[in-house]
Amino acid sequence: MSLKHKAAAPAADSSLFDQSELQYQSGFGNDFATEALAGTLPVGRNSPQRVAHGLYAEQISGTAFTAPRDVNRRSWVYRIRPGAVHSPFKPYSNAWVEEPLCAQPEPNPMRWNPLPIPAQPTDFIDSWRLFAGNGAPQSMSGCAIYMYCATESMGHRYFYNGDGELLIVPQEGRLGIKTEFGLLRVEPQEMVVIPRGCRFNVSLLDGHARGYICENYGALLRLPDLGPIGSNGLALSRDFETPVAWYEDQEGDYELIAKFQGALWCASIGHAPCDVVAWHGNYAPYKYDMRRFNTIGTISFDHPDPSLFLVLQSPSYAPGVDDIDFVIFPPRWLVAENTFRPPWFHRNVASEFMGLVQGQYDAKSGGFVPGGASLHNCMVSHGPDAETFDKASNEDTSQPRKVTDTLAFMFETRVPLLPSNEALGSPLRQKDYYLCWQSVARHFNSGESV
Ligand SMILES: O=C(O)Cc1cc(O)ccc1O
Numbered sequence: 233m234s235l236k237h238k239a240a241a242p243a244a245d246s247s248l249f250d251q252s253e254l255q256y257q258s259g260f261g262n263d264f265a266t267e268a269l270a271g272t273l274p275v276g277r278n279s280p281q282r283v284a285h286g287l288y289a290e291q292i293s294g295t296a297f298t299a300p301r302d303v304n305r306r307s308w309v310y311r312i313r314p315g316a317v318h319s320p321f322k323p324y325s326n327a328w329v330e331e332p333l334c335a336q337p338e339p340n341p342m343r344w345n346p347l348p349i350p351a352q353p354t355d356f357i358d359s360w361r362l363f364a365g366n367g368a369p370q371s372m373s374g375c376a377i378y379m380y381c382a383t384e385s386m387g388h389r390y391f392y393n394g395d396g397e398l399l400i401v402p403q404e405g406r407l408g409i410k411t412e413f414g415l416l417r418v419e420p421q422e423m424v425v426i427p428r429g430c431r432f433n434v435s436l437l438d439g440h441a442r443g444y445i446c447e448n449y450g451a452l453l454r455l456p457d458l459g460p461i462g463s464n465g466l467a468l469s470r471d472f473e474t475p476v477a478w479y480e481d482q483e484g485d486y487e488l489i490a491k492f493q494g495a496l497w498c499a500s501i502g503h504a505p506c507d508v509v510a511w512h513g514n515y516a517p518y519k520y521d522m523r524r525f526n527t528i529g530t531i532s533f534d535h536p537d538p539s540l541f542l543v544l545q546s547p548s549y550a551p552g553v554d555d556i557d558f559v560i561f562p563p564r565w566l567v568a569e570n571t572f573r574p575p576w577f578h579r580n581v582a583s584e585f586m587g588l589v590q591g592q593y594d595a596k597s598g599g600f601v602p603g604g605a606s607l608h609n610c611m612v613s614h615g616p617d618a619e620t621f622d623k624a625s626n627e628d629t630s631q632p633r634k635v636t637d638t639l640a641f642m643f644e645t646r647v648p649l650l651p652s653n654e655a656l657g658s659p660l661r662q663k664d665y666y667l668c669w670q671s672v673a674r675h676f677n678s679g680e681s682v
Pocket residue numbers: 535536537538574575576578580584595608614615642
């Protein structure tokens with residue numbers, strides 16, 4: 233049953249995001265305080281007997297009440313109506329959540345072409361396609377990986393995800409995102425994280441939009457420790473941007489769609505859900521411009537492990553082992569001498585789902601295209617294709633070389649990723665992907681040392 237509300241996006245929506253400078257607060261996981269109406273935030277307490285301006289106080293907890301202070305995340309929001317004011321949720325069926333994961337995945341490398349632009353008008357929420365996943369919302373560990381390709385703004389439809397936080401990586405088309413915590417405009421080369429439970433609405437600012445989503449059921453994404461790198465480097469805390477308070481005060485026919493325990497639900501709601509006038513706390517959406525990543529690599533020899541490209545991690549209970557690593561491969565100098573510079577041939581206990589936002593990835597001469605994806609599961613052999621291998625083994629490594637105009641990324645997971653049946657059988661799947669290694673030549677000569 234689809235309760236899809238066909239109301240068009242209010243005209244004001246696109247102009248909301250037109251402002252060249254939306255305001256953001258800086259710093260990863262900071263304790264923010266922001267008000268759209270001066271004098272709203274209570275001073276010295278969270279829940280006064282009566283909140284200023286006749287608002288309601290509501291706490292949104294993203295971690296256990298008793299989580300250690302350094303990982304404890306919660307925010308207090310002061311809103312026109314409490315979140316509970318909506319009609320009961322009813323099942324909302326939509327193919328993308330019902331799509332099963334393959335129970336018996338094959339140990340083959342896999343690669344897909346980009347999702348085409350849908351022929352039917354499709355908004356952000358209806359456009360998700362499940363590609364792979366592991367774990368389960370019920371155990372609060374693991375993830376699901378989707379790709380989206382949408383042609384319509386969400387209008388009066390809002391969404392929240394009770395199963396996990398959403399890491400969204402746009403590949404084409406800017407997104408204007410209204411959230412309970414304020415407005416975000418996100419463009420390709422940026423990424424955005426919407427916390428579990430946060431209500432939001434996506435407008436398309438460029439006609440259509442395509443990208444990747446990692447739904448994280450487990451521990452909240454955080455910045456990694458830097459160890460011997462020191463106090464600066466990789467993604468810098470100050471470059472993470474969280475919106476300032478913004479609210480809509482509209483009555484009308486709205487829909488609130490929820491994802492909860494692997495199913496979609498829909499409730500009607502008589503007002504626009506982003507009615508938070510002020511908030512404070514450290515549980516809120518944030519975006520990050522990946523062009524700001526301080527990429528660190530070797531200045532001597534050898535190709536380091538890609539953990540050096542880690543932006544955010546969702547830690548597991550095993551020390552040093554993450555449920556999810558979000559890793560990026562931005563433009564960078566390659567200077568390693570007497571080194572095979574691109575990614576090496578390898579097999580990895582972790583499972584690697586990759587996407588390409590722009591340009592060419594340095595391990596592949598073709599086939600891995602912007603908007604496409606690849607999956608190299610636990611211990612599946614992969615690495616540079618034959619052409620890349622030949623080129624890199626003959627490159628003059630006494631000269632530095634710059635890798636430019638490129639941005640690839642990887643969702644790397646601790647447990648194997650089960651591809652969806654839809655992804656396995658999709659016409660987008662490059663069934664001939666394995667061929668890119670079949671012409672890797674035999675050079676063995678027992679009489680020569682190099
Ligand atoms: O292309 C890949 O497979 C991702 C990757 C990149 C790299 O530099 C080293 C290891 C690795 O898995």
